[in-house]
Amino acid sequence: MAYQNFNMDHQWLPFTPNRSFAKDPRVFVAADGMMFTTHDGKQVIDGISSLWCVAAGHNRKPINEAIKKQLDTLDYATAFQASNDQAFVAAEMIAAMAPGDLNKVLFCNSGSEAADTSLKVALAYHRARGEGHRNVFIGRERGYHGVGFGGMSVGGIPANRKVYGTALLPRVDHMRFIHDPVNHAYIHGQEPVWTEDLLAELENRILPLHDPSNIAAIIIEPISGSAGWYLPPQGYVKRLREICDKHGILLIFDEVITGFGRLGCNFGADFYGVVPDMLNFAKCVTNGVIPLGGVICSDRIYDTMMGAHSNAPEHAIEFFHGYTYSGHPVACAAAIATLELLKQDKLFERAGQMGKVLGDAMHSGLKGLPNVIGIRTLGLAGAVELAPIAGTPGKRAFDIFMTCYHHGVLVRPAGENLVVCPPYIVEKEHIDRIVNVLADAIVQHA
Ligand SMILES: Cc1ncc(COP(=O)(O)O)c(C=O)c1O
Numbered sequence: 001m002a003y004q005n006f007n008m009d010h011q012w013l014p015f016t017p018n019r020s021f022a023k024d025p026r027v028f029v030a031a032d033g034m035m036f037t038t039h040d041g042k043q044v045i046d047g048i049s050s051l052w053c054v055a056a057g058h059n060r061k062p063i064n065e066a067i068k069k070q071l072d073t074l075d076y077a078t079a080f081q082a083s084n085d086q087a088f089v090a091a092e093m094i095a096a097m098a099p100g101d102l103n104k105v106l107f108c109n110s111g112s113e114a115a116d117t118s119l120k121v122a123l124a125y126h127r128a129r130g131e132g133h134r135n136v137f138i139g140r141e142r143g144y145h146g147v148g149f150g151g152m153s154v155g156g157i158p159a160n161r162k163v164y165g166t167a168l169l170p171r172v173d174h175m176r177f178i179h180d181p182v183n184h185a186y187i188h189g190q191e192p193v194w195t196e197d198l199l200a201e202l203e204n205r206i207l208p209l210h211d212p213s214n215i216a217a218i219i220i221e222p223i224s225g226s227a228g229w230y231l232p233p234q235g236y237v238k239r240l241r242e243i244c245d246k247h248g249i250l251l252i253f254d255e256v257i258t259g260f261g262r263l264g265c266n267f268g269a270d271f272y273g274v275v276p277d278m279l280n281f282a283k284c285v286t287n288g289v290i291p292l293g294g295v296i297c298s299d300r301i302y303d304t305m306m307g308a309h310s311n312a313p314e315h316a317i318e319f320f321h322g323y324t325y326s327g328h329p330v331a332c333a334a335a336i337a338t339l340e341l342l343k344q345d346k347l348f349e350r351a352g353q354m355g356k357v358l359g360d361a362m363h364s365g366l367k368g369l370p371n372v373i374g375i376r377t378l379g380l381a382g383a384v385e386l387a388p389i390a391g392t393p394g395k396r397a398f399d400i401f402m403t404c405y406h407h408g409v410l411v412r413p414a415g416e417n418l419v420v421c422p423p424y425i426v427e428k429e430h431i432d433r434i435v436n437v438l439a440d441a442i443v444q445h446a
Helices: 018-023 060-073 085-097 111-128 148-156 201-208 236-247 268-272 298-307 331-345 348-365 395-406 427-444
Strands: 027-032 035-038 043-044 102-108 136-140 172-175 186-188 215-220 252-255 278-282 293-298 372-376 383-384 412-414 415-418
Touching: 035 172, 043 136, 043 427, 060 268, 060 331, 085 102, 085 268, 085 383, 102 186, 102 298, 111 148, 111 215, 111 278, 111 293, 111 298, 111 383, 136 148, 136 201, 136 395, 201 236, 201 348, 236 252, 236 268, 268 412, 293 298, 293 427, 331 383, 348 372, 348 427, 383 395, 383 427, 395 412, 415 427
Parallel strands: 136 172, 136 215, 186 372, 215 252, 252 278
Antiparallel strands: 027 035, 035 043, 102 293, 278 293, 372 383, 383 415, 412 415
């Protein structure tokens, strides 16, 4: 199909430079396995699981069939005051995969909605316990929690925040970023070991400033994904849990990227051996086919919210929150089929194995190239960081992304990084091709 067949005047593209896109469009018209077909008939490798979503590769028949069957059975049903069978089955499967007492799934449709939902649960939970004054949230510099006002406020990516001023939530603070470009520029499948205590700032400055008794929740991505795959120091996540426990603060893991196998296990929580109070998910759960997100809450949170209503009339709603499409039956049918497929094909284990292949390829193929100042790989993902061009932040990474695309490889520019996070079905030949094309593009733009 030639793209002249459609009019490009009416779609305002998200997180995309629209003016340059119009001059050099990138339009996919079909996908299968690891490959896209473009509007002008080219093949492009999906080196980023289409924004970290397509774990099992494109066009998986069991998922497609489950969706078709669900459409012919129950297309949609109201989510309020009633529900559907698929939502219960999907919730049970997801709760069974989650660690500890994370057993109650509040569905939504995206990572942004999951972020805002989790922040609202935190406030409602503390109020239910008689601590409604706990309303301070703490995020982290360069954290990404989507584009709702809550997620933006606890998020720490400056470009996403800078034009929203006082519309951002008040009473939000941010922990410092987790990167040390001098001592830990290159990370190859291991947790960086810092001599400095990165959480001393939280304990000694941020908590005393707000008073810990006022803090509702701390939210982190176990690994900073959207910023460019930045990894926390060894012991950081565990110590954060201890600090939260000491002060009665809820810990929220935003696992929209680390959830469902990217690190070779179910969740980042499993990888770090830490159980949060809430775990947000969205990507991969339906293999990207249909939007679905959610927050897995602990039994303690749920029981507290229900307990607070023990004297309320039976018809009283305990949590005034939800989306028209919470637990949509077609999305949940897709999730059930996806989770079955991931399990049946042992794709989480495969992500772990292929992560080593990717890590080896990125470190051996990219280290030492012009302007490369860091490479971080862990699980089935990696980022190569480049020295910025003075005065035009992000341009080098964008130009490299474009050149890779024109050579049939989709990678993701994130600040000064190029990120690679392929579907778990990736083969060594794809990885070699992705890294070779990336290497050539880095040299070309030196
Ligand atoms: C950690 C994290 N949280 C939230 C989001 C937002 O998800 P969505 O784009 O589905 O709203 C993302 C998206 O990349 C993410 O990586």
